[in-house]
Amino acid sequence: METLNVLGIETSCDETSVAVIKNGSLYANLISSQDFHTEFGGVVPELSSRAHLQILLPLIKQALQKSSITLSDVDLVCSTAGPGLIGALLVGLTFAKGLSYSLNKPFVPVNHIEGHIFSGFLMDDKPEFPYLCLVVSGGHTLLLIVKSDTEIIQLGTTVDDAAGEAFDKVSKLIGLGYPGGPKIQQLSENVKNDFIDFPVAQCKNEFDFSFSGLKTAVLRFIQKEYGTPERIPKDDLALIAASFQRTAVKSLTNNVEKALHKFNVNSISLAGGVAANKLLRTEFERIAKQYNKKLVIPANEYCGDNAAMIAYRGLKLYECGFEYSLNANAFPSLHQNTLIKTSVLTN
Numbered sequence: 001m002e003t004l005n006v007l008g009i010e011t012s013c014d015e016t017s018v019a020v021i022k023n024g025s026l027y028a029n030l031i032s033s034q035d036f037h038t039e040f041g042g043v044v045p046e047l048s049s050r051a052h053l054q055i056l057l058p059l060i061k062q063a064l065q066k067s068s069i070t071l072s073d074v075d076l077v078c079s080t081a082g083p084g085l086i087g088a089l090l091v092g093l094t095f096a097k098g099l100s101y102s103l104n105k106p107f108v109p110v111n112h113i114e115g116h117i118f119s120g121f122l123m124d125d126k127p128e129f130p131y132l133c134l135v136v137s138g139g140h141t142l143l144l145i146v147k148s149d150t151e152i153i154q155l156g157t158t159v160d161d162a163a164g165e166a167f168d169k170v171s172k173l174i175g176l177g178y179p180g181g182p183k184i185q186q187l188s189e190n191v192k193n194d195f196i197d198f199p200v201a202q203c204k205n206e207f208d209f210s211f212s213g214l215k216t217a218v219l220r221f222i223q224k225e226y227g228t229p230e231r232i233p234k235d236d237l238a239l240i241a242a243s244f245q246r247t248a249v250k251s252l253t254n255n256v257e258k259a260l261h262k263f264n265v266n267s268i269s270l271a272g273g274v275a276a277n278k279l280l281r282t283e284f285e286r287i288a289k290q291y292n293k294k295l296v297i298p299a300n301e302y303c304g305d306n307a308a309m310i311a312y313r314g315l316k317l318y319e320c321g322f323e324y325s326l327n328a329n330a331f332p333s334l335h336q337n338t339l340i341k342t343s344v345l346t347n
């Protein structure tokens with residue numbers, strides 16, 4: 001199995017990505033980001049699909065070349081099937097299915113979030129089962145216990161906005177633009193004290209998350225103090241960004257710590273676009289030390305959307321004996337084509 005040449009394709013949102021795993025090692029993980037959405041303040045689905053169409057084939061050629069293989073050497077084709085933007089997903093999925101059919105090689109549709117969950121395995125130092133995993137992206141916020149390659153238990157999720165979505169919305173609100181995460185992080189960098197006390201939401205399920213109240217609290221603060229966002233002085237803007245970031249990160253890490261008190265795990269891992277956040281990483285380092293757990297945070301290129309995690313997950317599912325047909329279709333929401341179980345664990 002280790003010797004299979006795997007082609008992975010990811011087109012779920014605004015990154016086109018192609019990866020090649022050869023002899024069990026990652027040879028290429030090419031990512032082309034659609035920066036042009038910035039001027040619209042968010043991803044425009046139809047523009048995203050068209051851009052995937054244009055870039056996918058050249059990117060596949062480049063990835064194969066980088067890995068010194070040709071199409072006929074590909075043994076397994078994997079592609080994200082969902083969740084994501086349907087039009088965008090269809091570009092990668094349809095191409096992958098066509099390729100699999102023409103090469104007469106197996107095809108594995110991959111759940112994008114499962115890709116993120118196992119992205120720690122792309123690192124040299126890998127997570128050890130069972131591990132606690134926080135997936136934080138633009139569309140999802142999930143706290144999970146990963147017991148094995150095929151047993152994933154969801155402890156909590158967001159009841160409203162995703163963590164990345166909260167960063168993006170607050171960024172837009174204070175005039176920083178899209179994507180908000182890196183912009184808020186950068187503006188917050190020099191703020192060390194005098195933080196504004198924004199509330200951390202408490203949910204009915206102790207492991208769920210909520211960010212819409214925090215977003216409203218930021219808005220109310222701005223309205224009360226300045227009237228409109230345009231009137232915020234530059235220094236105060238940084239303080240608002242940093243205070244929001246601190247509270248958002250606290251909402252995430254509070255639940256991680258609660259889970260560590262309740263469940264016995266060997267490692268903790270962080271995944272998804274928001275995992276690039278420096279404060280969140282630093283907090284995870286503190287938690288790992290305090291609770292004496294192995295910490296695996298993927299490198300930045302494996303945190304955001306990438307095809308390496310899709311190729312890895314597809315290969316693992318194939319090795320585990322899952323069978324797929326070319327009838328697999330694209331799907332928009334998380335709980336389809338997934339091994340993630342939502343039943344609550346008691347330890």
Ligand code: KG4
Pocket residue numbers: 013136137138139140163164165167168179180181182185272273274275276277278303304305
């Ligand atoms: O996983 P991802 O690349 O795409 C989705 O599947 O959604 O995540 C994108 C999200 C965006 O909301 C972006 O603002 C956020 O990740 N993000 C960050 C940072 N870098 C990206 N959020 C906080 N801090 C960052 N440094």
Ligand code: ZN
Pocket residue numbers: 112116137138272273304305
């Ligand atoms: Zn993602």
